[in-house]
Amino acid sequence: MSLRQRKVKRLALLSLVLLMFGVTACQSGGSTEGDGSPVNSFKLWLGWNATINNKSLLQTYWKEEEPGIDVQLEATQGDVMTELNLKLNTGGFEDAALFSRSDVVTTAMTRSGSVLPLEQYFDMPDKYPGLASIPKIYLDQMKAPDGHIYSIPTWFDQNPDDPWPGWASYGWFVRTDVLEKVGMTIDDLNTLDGVEKYLRLAAKQKDENGQTLIPLSFLSDANDENVILSTFGVTVSTAGGVIAVEEQGNDYQFIYDDPQYKAAYQWMNRMFREGLLDHEAITDKKERYKEKNKSGRTAMNVGGFFNLDAQLWEILDGPTEPAWYYDVMPFPQVDGVSSIGANQIINPYPANDVFINKNTKNLESILAFFDYTLQPKPEQQQVVNEGPPGVFWDWVNEPLGTWVYTDENYKTLHDSGDQAKKASTTPELYAASSYSNDWYPWWNYGVTEPKGRFKTIEFTENIGKMGGTRVAQKHDMVKAKPGGLWEKYLPELDNVRKEYKAKLIMAKDDSQFDQAWEDFQAALEKRAHWSELKQEWHEELQSE
Numbered sequence: 001m002s003l004r005q006r007k008v009k010r011l012a013l014l015s016l017v018l019l020m021f022g023v024t025a026c027q028s029g030g031s032t033e034g035d036g037s038p039v040n041s042f043k044l045w046l047g048w049n050a051t052i053n054n055k056s057l058l059q060t061y062w063k064e065e066e067p068g069i070d071v072q073l074e075a076t077q078g079d080v081m082t083e084l085n086l087k088l089n090t091g092g093f094e095d096a097a098l099f100s101r102s103d104v105v106t107t108a109m110t111r112s113g114s115v116l117p118l119e120q121y122f123d124m125p126d127k128y129p130g131l132a133s134i135p136k137i138y139l140d141q142m143k144a145p146d147g148h149i150y151s152i153p154t155w156f157d158q159n160p161d162d163p164w165p166g167w168a169s170y171g172w173f174v175r176t177d178v179l180e181k182v183g184m185t186i187d188d189l190n191t192l193d194g195v196e197k198y199l200r201l202a203a204k205q206k207d208e209n210g211q212t213l214i215p216l217s218f219l220s221d222a223n224d225e226n227v228i229l230s231t232f233g234v235t236v237s238t239a240g241g242v243i244a245v246e247e248q249g250n251d252y253q254f255i256y257d258d259p260q261y262k263a264a265y266q267w268m269n270r271m272f273r274e275g276l277l278d279h280e281a282i283t284d285k286k287e288r289y290k291e292k293n294k295s296g297r298t299a300m301n302v303g304g305f306f307n308l309d310a311q312l313w314e315i316l317d318g319p320t321e322p323a324w325y326y327d328v329m330p331f332p333q334v335d336g337v338s339s340i341g342a343n344q345i346i347n348p349y350p351a352n353d354v355f356i357n358k359n360t361k362n363l364e365s366i367l368a369f370f371d372y373t374l375q376p377k378p379e380q381q382q383v384v385n386e387g388p389p390g391v392f393w394d395w396v397n398e399p400l401g402t403w404v405y406t407d408e409n410y411k412t413l414h415d416s417g418d419q420a421k422k423a424s425t426t427p428e429l430y431a432a433s434s435y436s437n438d439w440y441p442w443w444n445y446g447v448t449e450p451k452g453r454f455k456t457i458e459f460t461e462n463i464g465k466m467g468g469t470r471v472a473q474k475h476d477m478v479k480a481k482p483g484g485l486w487e488k489y490l491p492e493l494d495n496v497r498k499e500y501k502a503k504l505i506m507a508k509d510d511s512q513f514d515q516a517w518e519d520f521q522a523a524l525e526k527r528a529h530w531s532e533l534k535q536e537w538h539e540e541l542q543s544e
Contacts, residue, residue, distance in 0.1 A: 040362075040368070041071070042369070044096050045073075045098070046074065049077060052075050052427065053420070055424075056424055057426070058426040066388070088114065092357055095362050097109075101240075106150070109355045116363075118152060122134060135158075137160055155352045155430075155433065157434070159348075164440060165469060167306075168464035171227065172189075173301045175299050184198055190332060207322075208296060214292065216276055216302070217281055229260075230342070231340055232263055232264035233258075233337040233341050237476075238345060240477050240479065243478075245537075260341075273507075290312070294312050294321070295322070309323075316452035328459045343469075349477075352432070354366075373429070373432040374433065378436040381433045382441040384429055385428055385433075390406075393407070400439045401444065403445065413425045414426070493533070495527075496523045499523075
C-alpha cells in the first residue's frame, strides 16, 4: 500500500470516528462533563434584575444531587419589557423564561410564535407528578383562545380553598413610649376621636434632640394613605384588576364613587390644617420618610410597615432605639362605618409563568426541574430557595416546625449583607415553587436573636386578623382588554388620582377642598373617561 493510500485510509477512519462521536453526542440530548458523561441542563432567563452566580452552592447541589439538573440562570438588565421585546425580536430566549405574570408578557410571548404549548404535560401524573398536582382551577384560567396553555404556572397557593393570608402589612402604628408619656393606652385609640386626642397631645412632645414630634405621618409616595381610606370603609386593593371595586347589593361600587372616599380625604385635610399631619407627607420620598422614623420624629404612622422600614426594629434586641417602641394598633372606629374596606386581597392564583422555547433541545430537563420545584409539599418553597433539610439547614425539633441554618459557611455568606456573597449560596428561586398555609419559612425561623425581628411576625399576624384582608373574587381580577379603553386611559386615571389627592389633603379651607373635589370629579370624566371605563369594566366582567 502506497503512502498516499495509507493517508487516505487513516483520514477515512478518522472521519468515521468523528461521525460516530457526533451521532452519540446528538443522541445524548445535553452537554457533557469533562469525563464525557452527559449532563441534564438548560438555561433559564429570569424576568427581573438579579445578581447571578451560576456556581452557587444550591445550583451545584441541583446539578450533582437532586434533581440532577444543571440550571444556568440569566437575569434581565434595566427595563424588563424593553429587554423582553428586544430578545423576542432577535431570536428569542434559548430554553426557558420565568416572568412575573402579566397580560402584556403573555401576549408578547404567544404572539412571538416561539413558545411551546404545554397542556399535555399537566396530565402525566406518572411522569410529572409535580406538574399534575397544580390545581385545575389555575390551569383552566390559563387557557388561551385556541385552547392551549402556553406556560407553567408558579408561585401559587397549593390550597386555593384555604389560602395563606400573606404579608398583611397595612395598618396603624403607634409609638408606645409616646403613648405612655401622654398618659394614654392603645385601648384609648379604638375610635377616631381617641386618635385625634392622642395626636394633639403628641404634638406637644419633643424628641431626644428637642424637636417637636410629628403627630401623624405616612408615605404618600407609596400610597400609604390608602390605610386611612380603608379605615373609612373604602376597598382600596385588587387582585391584579384594573380598579378597586366592592360588591354593593346586586351591583358594584368603584373606589372613586364611594362617598367615604371623600370623607376620608376630608379627615386627612382637617388633620393637615390643624398641623397634626406631617406637611411633608405628600412630597417625602422613602429615604427621607425612613430617616424621620429612625430618628424618632414621628408619634404615629399609617401605611405599610415595610415602608415604615421593618429593619429599623428587626436589628434591635431591646429598647435602645425609638423604633423598638412601634406597635400595631386596631383600625380606629369611624362613625357610620360598620367594617373597614379591604386593603389586601388574598390572591391564591399564580404570580409567575414559565415559558418554554418550542425549539429547545432541553425540554426533558426543563420539565423535570419544574416538576421538582412544584412538588405540593408545605415546605417546598424553602426547599427550592435553600435546598432540602439536612443540607444547608434543618428542622430544630420536628418537620414543619422551626428551622435553622446548619451549614456555617452557607449561613455566613447568605447573611453577610453582600449581595454577591449571598448569590454564591442561592439564586433565591422560590418564585419557581408554590406556597402553603400549612407552613411559612420566614415565620418559623428558629433564631431567637435579635428579638426585634419577631415584632414583624407579630405585626403581620395581628393585622391579618383586623378585617382588612379577604380572598380574591372575580371582580377583583378584571383586567384591561387589549386595545380597549382601560389600556388607553388607565395611566391618565392614575395621574388624576395623584394630582387631586395632593390638592384634597392640602386644601387651605373647606371651600378650597370642595372646589378640589368638584375639579377631581370633572377630571375623572374629561381626562380619564370615567363613565366609559366603568361601562367597559362591566362588559369585561360579564365576558369573563
